[in-house]
Amino acid sequence: MSSSESARIEVIPDRRTAGWDLLWSELSVLFRRRRTWAMLAAVALIPILLAIAVRLSTSTLAAGEGPPFLSRVTQNGLFVGFTSMVVAIPLFLPLTIGVVAGDTIAGEAGQGTLRYLLVAPAGRVRLLLVKYAGAAAFCLAAALILTVAGLLIGAALFPVGPVTLLSGDVISVPEALLRSLLVAAYVSLSLLGLSAIGLFISTLTDVPVGAMAATVVVSVVAQILDILPQLAWLHPWLFSHYWLGFADLLRQPLDWASFGTNAVVQLCYIVIFGALAYSRFATKNIQS
Amino acid sequence: MPRNIVKWLPAIVVPAVVVAGVIVLPLQAGAASPLPDRSAKQVLLMIASSAGTDFSGTVQSTSDLGLPALSLSSGMSQSMIDSMSASVPKGMEDFVPKGASNSALTTALGLVSGSHTARVFVDSSKVAGDPQKVRIQLEDKLAERNLVSNGTDVWSYDSQTNTATHAAIPADLSTSVKTKLSGINAAVGVDVSNPSELAKELLDRADPSTKVSVGTDRTVAGRSTYSLVLTPKSSNTLVASVTIDVDSQTGLPLEVTVLAKGQKSPAVQVGFSAVEFSTPDANVFTFTPPVGATVVEQKLPQGTTTGEKKTLGSMVADIPTVTGTGWGSIAEFAATSVPKEISDNALLAQIATKVSGGRALSTSLVNVFIATDGRVFVGSVPLAQLQAAAGK
Numbered sequence: 226m227s228s229s230e231s232a233r234i235e236v237i238p239d240r241r242t243a244g245w246d247l248l249w250s251e252l253s254v255l256f257r258r259r260r261t262w263a264m265l266a267a268v269a270l271i272p273i274l275l276a277i278a279v280r281l282s283t284s285t286l287a288a289g290e291g292p293p294f295l296s297r298v299t300q301n302g303l304f305v306g307f308t309s310m311v312v313a314i315p316l317f318l319p320l321t322i323g324v325v326a327g328d329t330i331a332g333e334a335g336q337g338t339l340r341y342l343l344v345a346p347a348g349r350v351r352l353l354l355v356k357y358a359g360a361a362a363f364c365l366a367a368a369l370i371l372t373v374a375g376l377l378i379g380a381a382l383f384p385v386g387p388v389t390l391l392s393g394d395v396i397s398v399p400e401a402l403l404r405s406l407l408v409a410a411y412v413s414l415s416l417l418g419l420s421a422i423g424l425f426i427s428t429l430t431d432v433p434v435g436a437m438a439a440t441v442v443v444s445v446v447a448q449i450l451d452i453l454p455q456l457a458w459l460h461p462w463l464f465s466h467y468w469l470g471f472a473d474l475l476r477q478p479l480d481w482a483s484f485g486t487n488a489v490v491q492l493c494y495i496v497i498f499g500a501l502a503y504s505r506f507a508t509k510n511i512q513s
Numbered sequence: 514m515p516r517n518i519v520k521w522l523p524a525i526v527v528p529a530v531v532v533a534g535v536i537v538l539p540l541q542a543g544a545a546s547p548l549p550d551r552s553a554k555q556v557l558l559m560i561a562s563s564a565g566t567d568f569s570g571t572v573q574s575t576s577d578l579g580l581p582a583l584s585l586s587s588g589m590s591q592s593m594i595d596s597m598s599a600s601v602p603k604g605m606e607d608f609v610p611k612g613a614s615n616s617a618l619t620t621a622l623g624l625v626s627g628s629h630t631a632r633v634f635v636d637s638s639k640v641a642g643d644p645q646k647v648r649i650q651l652e653d654k655l656a657e658r659n660l661v662s663n664g665t666d667v668w669s670y671d672s673q674t675n676t677a678t679h680a681a682i683p684a685d686l687s688t689s690v691k692t693k694l695s696g697i698n699a700a701v702g703v704d705v706s707n708p709s710e711l712a713k714e715l716l717d718r719a720d721p722s723t724k725v726s727v728g729t730d731r732t733v734a735g736r737s738t739y740s741l742v743l744t745p746k747s748s749n750t751l752v753a754s755v756t757i758d759v760d761s762q763t764g765l766p767l768e769v770t771v772l773a774k775g776q777k778s779p780a781v782q783v784g785f786s787a788v789e790f791s792t793p794d795a796n797v798f799t800f801t802p803p804v805g806a807t808v809v810e811q812k813l814p815q816g817t818t819t820g821e822k823k824t825l826g827s828m829v830a831d832i833p834t835v836t837g838t839g840w841g842s843i844a845e846f847a848a849t850s851v852p853k854e855i856s857d858n859a860l861l862a863q864i865a866t867k868v869s870g871g872r873a874l875s876t877s878l879v880n881v882f883i884a885t886d887g888r889v890f891v892g893s894v895p896l897a898q899l900q901a902a903a904g905k
Contacts, residue, residue, distance in 0.1 A: 293655040293656065296675075297805075300805050311655065387804075389803035389805070389806070391655075391656060391657040391672040392650055392657055392670070392672070393657075393659050393668075393670035393677060394803075395801075395803050462535070469655060472655045472656075473652070476632075476650065476652070476657060478794070480652070482571065482787070493535070496527055496531055497527060497528045497531055499527075500523040500526075500528065501524045501527075503520075503523055503524070504520055504521045504523050504524035505524070508517045508520050
């Protein structure tokens with residue numbers, strides 16, 4: 226876009242509301258897409274399949290066998306949500322985030338709709354912000370749906386009662402529900418860094434599938450780096466390092482330490498890759 | 514195009530600022546504001562007077578002992594190992610993990626290697642006759658081990674096995690501690706309950722072997738601290754120095770750092786990453802085993818039974834012979850007193866290396882030499898000295 230064009234766009238009076246309109250249309254397009262619904266349904270299937278498998282199996286698990294909390298599911302349905310969160314975090318949630326975040330800019334470019342979006346009086350910065358907000362909304366939706374599906378199927382198939390925390394203390398059902406929501410908030414926060422990386426990768430290419438795959442690869446590579454002891458100095462700065470830290474919300478007294486550290490790390494990634502995405506997108510020669 | 518260069522600026526400036534911030538901020542947190550000068554004796558007195566402090570905080574421990582990497586067969590239960598060893602083809606037995614995951618030694622080795630985080634709550638109960646209450650939470654990944662002592666009962670809880678262990682503290686413990694203390698006073702010739710005298714005595718006794726000094730002030734967990742530095746005078750020890758960082762206001766030791774000779778990173782460092790000096794909530798110290806947990810009752814040995822005398826007798830036999838003085842001391846355990854778990858442990862056999870006259874477990878801080886006749890020598894000295902002691 227030449228400088229004269231952008232100058233003309235800036236003088237259009239309803240710029241202030243243009244951003245909100247764009248956000249609203251982005252969200253409604255994202256959550257009306259069949260692909261988004263399919264991914265959210267698949268996310269909801271994780272706790273459902275897990276709970277049915279545990280319900281149908283006759284062998285009782287010894288304490289500590291299988292994924293964390295799995296042996297407690299039969300005694301308390303509220304643990305279904307926590308177990309499926311542990312199962313979904315390493316691969317499945319990053320996969321769906323990769324699809325949504327990788328598609329943000331590259332998808333529009335691939336379909337040839339990007340230049341029409343930029344004709345609207347919003348500008349490139351707002352378009353980036355709106356696209357990122359859409360990806361963040363998907364993170365929250367995925368984590369919430371996983372939690373709610375886990376709670377519902379757990380309550381349907383297993384007894385529900387006071388929850389034993391990792392510290393051995395017992396909390397009431399309402400407090401356990403509150404902690405479940407906190408875990409969902411923690412998990413969606415954990416995925417924001419990866420979303421920013423996906424947004425940046427998406428500005429690099431016009432092929433959405435490439436951006437999606439690259440984002441998923443980045444999340445897998447980060448998790449591999451996280452288990453190499455030779456890179457211990459790097460671990461606290463990997464965006465995936467605190468992904469399982471939501472366990473700190475299941476301790477008594479509640480340990481906010483990893484929530485705070487996680488937020489700082491994710492913010493670093495958002496700021497860095499947000500800046501990279503801005504520079505790349507603002508200077509990009511958009512022809513499609 | 515100059516306009517494009519301006520647009521590329523954020524891509525360079527923002528990452529640079531974030532990386533710089535990440536490096537600079539922790540450095541600034543470690544810098545300390547100057548404190549009034551104190552002598553080593555005054556700092557020791559501060560530590561002694563901190564006994565009645567209430568606090569809660571997070572303790573981080575890291576160690577770099579140069580231990581060989583342990584294959585602790587993580588995540589595999591004994592039944593999985595059994596079925597694996599039953600089905601493994603001939604000649605591939607090495608791939609079956611050693612079934613060491615349940616032994617106490619493995620747990621102990623796991624605790625001294627790597628890094629750990631624990632939350633600590635202490636209520637010293639300044640009210641006379643009220644016992645000290647303690648809760649320690651060792652935070653593992655997606656799991657936790659708890660130890661709760663409320664003065665009359667001790668509970669431990671392991672979230673992974675969902676097991677709670679209970680032991681009752683004998684009611685006469687405090688009186689028996691008092692009689693024991695007076696016994697120690699008589700034996701040592703110092704009033705142990707008098708901090709000032711104890712501090713002087715400690716410094717006097719340390720003098721021939723150790724240089725005790727006060728290092729530069731530091732900041733630990735956001736609090737300014739005095740550093741008490743103990744440096745061995747003897748050259749035949751592996752310990753380079755021990756640093757104790759003492760809170761300048763309460764006297765509570767906040768961090769202990771042990772440096773080994775010829776190693777830059779601390780061999781062992783245990784310290785608070787966050788600490789708060791207020792009485793923890795009383796709820797923290799109440800523990801009821803959760804429904805569904807396995808409860809194990811553990812009996813503490815009673816003080817007056819004849820059984821204790823017997824164990825005391827065997828304990829005396831088990832006391833190691835110590836040769837050498839100060840930092841260069843070597844402890845020798847007779848072959849009969851070494852627990853079976855240590856003498857034929859598969860894991861230990863795996864990490865101990867063969868040397869002349871037996872096997873050795875070398876770390877940057879402590880060497881262990883297991884002679885072929887079963888005697889065990891332990892010392893913070895070079896391995897050759899342990900071998901020499903065994904040859905005598």
